[in-house]
Amino acid sequence: MFVKICGITTEKAAQAAAEAGADLIGFVFTKSKREITPVAAAAIASRLPASVQTVGVFVNEEPAVMEQIASKVGLDFHQLHGEEPPDVAKSLSAKVIKAFPAEKTRLENVHTYPCDYFLIDTPSINRGGSGKTFDWSLLQESGIDRERLLLAGGLHPENVREAVEAVNPFAVDVSSGVETAGKKDPEKMKAFIEQAKHREVYKK
Numbered sequence: 001m002f003v004k005i006c007g008i009t010t011e012k013a014a015q016a017a018a019e020a021g022a023d024l025i026g027f028v029f030t031k032s033k034r035e036i037t038p039v040a041a042a043a044i045a046s047r048l049p050a051s052v053q054t055v056g057v058f059v060n061e062e063p064a065v066m067e068q069i070a071s072k073v074g075l076d077f078h079q080l081h082g083e084e085p086p087d088v089a090k091s092l093s094a095k096v097i098k099a100f101p102a103e104k105t106r107l108e109n110v111h112t113y114p115c116d117y118f119l120i121d122t123p124s125i126n127r128g129g130s131g132k133t134f135d136w137s138l139l140q141e142s143g144i145d146r147e148r149l150l151l152a153g154g155l156h157p158e159n160v161r162e163a164v165e166a167v168n169p170f171a172v173d174v175s176s177g178v179e180t181a182g183k184k185d186p187e188k189m190k191a192f193i194e195q196a197k198h199r200e201v202y203k204k
């Protein structure tokens with residue numbers, strides 16, 4: 001099970017996520033309380049261990065701007081959280097995670113979108129970081145390949161194990177569920193990753 005910790009804004013949080021075993025960390029390059037500048041993200045990314053990959057979160061951003069930021073930060077993935085047309089995804093040089101809201105009608109054609117991974121998140125006005133879960137059974141008839149699925153929306157250390165058992169995605173993604181008073185909490189990140197990866201622990 002891969003784990004993505006999203007909304008990293010400080011070196012301290014990034015290092016705590018890496019030490020806790022995060023596989024991916026996300027930088028939000030759109031209007032959000034977790035927004036970070038490309039310069040700050042580049043400085044954080046440059047000090048991460050090679051085992052941690054980086055994701056840039058964008059909402060309806062110009063492809064040229066996304067490419068520029070990806071190059072500056074050294075992003076491994078673009079996470080598209082808006083209504084980006086398929087041509088935009090195809091034009092990007094880094095791998096693409098396309099986010100879709102968990103609505104029955106929207107999920108029907110998701111698997112035709114040209115991307116590397118599908119991220120299904122709770123619908124919200126702010127596009128993401130809602131802290132709310134959705135009905136995971138909606139994913140059962142979506143036809144999305146589980147090997148390419150990232151599950152997001154309201155996950156936290158107490159429900160991520162159940163989510164992994166119910167959905168069996170490639171990865172889980174969390175932002176607000178590992179924060180205390182709006183800041184990433186090292187203990188919550190550690191607990192979240194332990195619970196998300198509990199099957200690997202059994203194997204040892």
Ligand SMILES: O=C(O)c1ccccc1N[C@@H]1O[C@H](COP(=O)(O)O)[C@@H](O)[C@H]1O
Nearest residue numbers: 006032128129130131152153154175176
């Ligand atoms: O985290 C944000 O602030 C954010 C803003 C705009 C788009 C996406 C954002 N984050 C993504 O939101 C989901 C779920 O977050 P949460 O765990 O429910 O708080 C996740 O995919 C983040 O990558």
